[in-house]
Amino acid sequence: MTETHQTHGSVAPGVTGAVGQSMVGSPAPSVAGAAPLPESRDIPQATVTRLATYLRVLGVLTERGTIIVSSEELAAASGVGSAKLRKDLSFLGPNGVRGVGYDVTRLRARIERALGLDRGHKVVLVGVGNLGQALAGYGGFGRRGFSMVGLFDSDPARVGAPVGDLTVRHVDELEQACAELEATIGVISTPDEAAQEVADRLVRAGLRCILSFSPTSLDVPDHVEMRRVDLAVEMQVLSFNSARNTESVPTAPRVRIGHSAVPSTAPRNGSVIAP
Amino acid sequence: MTETHQTHGSVAPGVTGAVGQSMVGSPAPSVAGAAPLPESRDIPQATVTRLATYLRVLGVLTERGTIIVSSEELAAASGVGSAKLRKDLSFLGPNGVRGVGYDVTRLRARIERALGLDRGHKVVLVGVGNLGQALAGYGGFGRRGFSMVGLFDSDPARVGAPVGDLTVRHVDELEQACAELEATIGVISTPDEAAQEVADRLVRAGLRCILSFSPTSLDVPDHVEMRRVDLAVEMQVLSFNSARNTESVPTAPRVRIGHSAVPSTAPRNGSVIAP
DNA sequence: GCGACTTTGTGCATGGGTTCACAAGCAGTT
DNA sequence: AACTGCTTGTGAACCCATGCACAAAGTCGC
Numbered sequence: 001m002t003e004t005h006q007t008h009g010s011v012a013p014g015v016t017g018a019v020g021q022s023m024v025g026s027p028a029p030s031v032a033g034a035a036p037l038p039e040s041r042d043i044p045q046a047t048v049t050r051l052a053t054y055l056r057v058l059g060v061l062t063e064r065g066t067i068i069v070s071s072e073e074l075a076a077a078s079g080v081g082s083a084k085l086r087k088d089l090s091f092l093g094p095n096g097v098r099g100v101g102y103d104v105t106r107l108r109a110r111i112e113r114a115l116g117l118d119r120g121h122k123v124v125l126v127g128v129g130n131l132g133q134a135l136a137g138y139g140g141f142g143r144r145g146f147s148m149v150g151l152f153d154s155d156p157a158r159v160g161a162p163v164g165d166l167t168v169r170h171v172d173e174l175e176q177a178c179a180e181l182e183a184t185i186g187v188i189s190t191p192d193e194a195a196q197e198v199a200d201r202l203v204r205a206g207l208r209c210i211l212s213f214s215p216t217s218l219d220v221p222d223h224v225e226m227r228r229v230d231l232a233v234e235m236q237v238l239s240f241n242s243a244r245n246t247e248s249v250p251t252a253p254r255v256r257i258g259h260s261a262v263p264s265t266a267p268r269n270g271s272v273i274a275p
Numbered sequence: 276m277t278e279t280h281q282t283h284g285s286v287a288p289g290v291t292g293a294v295g296q297s298m299v300g301s302p303a304p305s306v307a308g309a310a311p312l313p314e315s316r317d318i319p320q321a322t323v324t325r326l327a328t329y330l331r332v333l334g335v336l337t338e339r340g341t342i343i344v345s346s347e348e349l350a351a352a353s354g355v356g357s358a359k360l361r362k363d364l365s366f367l368g369p370n371g372v373r374g375v376g377y378d379v380t381r382l383r384a385r386i387e388r389a390l391g392l393d394r395g396h397k398v399v400l401v402g403v404g405n406l407g408q409a410l411a412g413y414g415g416f417g418r419r420g421f422s423m424v425g426l427f428d429s430d431p432a433r434v435g436a437p438v439g440d441l442t443v444r445h446v447d448e449l450e451q452a453c454a455e456l457e458a459t460i461g462v463i464s465t466p467d468e469a470a471q472e473v474a475d476r477l478v479r480a481g482l483r484c485i486l487s488f489s490p491t492s493l494d495v496p497d498h499v500e501m502r503r504v505d506l507a508v509e510m511q512v513l514s515f516n517s518a519r520n521t522e523s524v525p526t527a528p529r530v531r532i533g534h535s536a537v538p539s540t541a542p543r544n545g546s547v548i549a550p
Numbered sequence: 551g552c553g554a555c556t557t558t559g560t561g562c563a564t565g566g567g568t569t570c571a572c573a574a575g576c577a578g579t580t
Numbered sequence: 581a582a583c584t585g586c587t588t589g590t591g592a593a594c595c596c597a598t599g600c601a602c603a604a605a606g607t608c609g610c
Contacts (some may be wrong), residue, residue, distance in 0.1 A: 043515075046597065052511035056490050070557065079492040083599055090559055098558045099606040115511050116518035123510070130412055134405030140490060140507040145514070185513060209517045211509055215331050215415060217354040225516040227509055232415040234486055234502055235398070236327035236390050238460055239420070240318075241500040242484045243391030321567065345587065358569060365589055373588045374576040556607080562600090569594075580583075 047088045051111050053078050058108040070101040117145035124150035124183040126198045127190030128168050136163050149181045178205035188212040322363045328353050333383040345376040392420035399425040399458040401473045402465030403443050411438050424456045453480035463487040
């Protein structure tokens with residue numbers, strides 16, 4: 001059980017969404033089809049990323065038995081400002097009750113639907129090395145609406161081996177298996193050299209969403225959504241900020257413990273039920 | 276993270292940074308010591324992230340023997356627009372030669388210095404599970420100016436085991452070991468429950484840069500730079516975009532939004548190539 | 551039923567980042 | 581030496597995003 005460590009309210013440490021934006025709007029032609037879904041309205045990319053974070057926090061609150069949560073509390077727990085949180089949520093329409101807060105369960109369902117997590121996405125993973133196994137065994141997926149349905153590798157030594165409750169299959173079966181399994185998301189955790197080819201295969205298999213852990217930027221058709229996570233990049237950004245910090249804070253780092261005790265960050269709350 | 280070659284995507288998972296206000300502005304008193312470093316000027320967060328990406332591509336070009344590269348080529352290989360790339364590089368001062376392009380070696384060194392990678396950062400990693408081992412074995416770190424100097428875990432079964440060329444030590448030795456090893460960056464790849472405690476320890480050990488793979492948002496003092504990578508968030512964002520794509524792109528509009536599609540990822544050797 | 555209190559939802563100002571378009575500058579050629 | 585061709589570097593407009601401050605809207609207490 002997650003320890004809580006609450007009380008440390010901490011003002012939201014400034015959050016820099018490092019974001020990059022992207023024009024997600026429809027550029028040229030106004031989308032022909034009329035308004036499809038209420039939640040399909042254009043939601044800023046940065047907001048989408050944070051919605052996922054809120055969702056995780058809400059999951060924790062649910063386990064804890066919390067019924068109602070205020071924007072202030074949820075924001076503190078998520079590491080963002082309350083105003084930003086409310087604005088983010090407002091893209092989904094009215095979600096809370098004024099003077100009270102948000103119903104945890106209801107809000108959770110709302111965000112899940114908005115993110116499309118209620119579709120039960122099926123994920124296939126290619127490259128069952130250390131990282132691949134870590135991902136396959138990552139419980140976070142299952143708890144958040146994803147189910148791992150297929151593992152693939154090109155190494156004969158790995159094919160046939162059981163990982164979790166799945167058996168590794170040869171990558172040559174990828175195209176066919178994707179169709180059979182009705183996979184919607186593909187994850188690439190192979191060595192760099194193989195990444196592009198695997199991506200091509202996933203595209204041929206009809207997948208439109210790919211998450212790659214290869215640092216190389218892969219080339220895919222426009223209709224395929226592609227996200228890349230480069231672990232080394234994260235470290236380098238950290239390195240830069242390190243240099244920046246040591247420059248600007250040469251003197252004793254004062255532990256700002258008592259920093260503005262935020263009044264109501266603590267879980268104290270009339271509406272919250274603590275088991 | 277970053278984007279792919281399409282215009283979508285982008286970046287960065289939740290990033291928690293130090294207090295906003297100004298990156299390093301000149302709010303306080305003029306620093307006694309003269310101008311610190313030329314590259315200490317304030318560089319946008321988003322730009323820093325991309326610089327890391329450019330660096331990787333430049334590494335590939337170096338191995339390939341490319342001497343000169345144009346902004347157009349480098350941008351295509353990095354998955355961004357050429358204008359953006361030039362602007363990003365301009366924060367480091369003049370780097371190229373007009374009418375010619377950028378000297379690969381020189382530009383690489385320039386970015387490395389700007390990101391502080393020439394300091395030989397020493398990294399300690401806590402939590403040697405699947406993910407931890409994947410990170411420890413990730414060659415990308417060594418090739419990019421980082422050296423893994425310590426591995427820690429709380430599981431007695433893991434302590435003492437060799438991983439790569441290091442031996443796992445018990446997490447109780449963390450504080451002392453960090454000082455001895457002169458570590459500057461800490462990586463947390465433990466289960467969620469232990470993340471906050473490990474973070475506290477790393478802070479006590481004097482580290483000012485932490486990279487966490489735990490989805491929970493950790494609480495650290497202001498002077499500590501903290502980045503978080505949540506793998507599930509990446510998938511959820513993908514899920515959202517999936518819904519968006521399938522809705523709005525029933526047909527196949529090959530609208531090219533961003534920069535022109537470069538034929539292949541293979542950089543044509545239009546530029547100078549050393550045999 | 552009414553007033554006071556609490557919290558959501560949002561209009562608006564501000565700032566950062568992305569993009570466009572073009573002047574500036576260098577190499578090679580005439 | 582001047583011209584041509586190409587590429588960098590950047591000024592400026594646009595757009596997204598953040599944060600503030602407040603009105604709207606509901607609950608609680610009397």
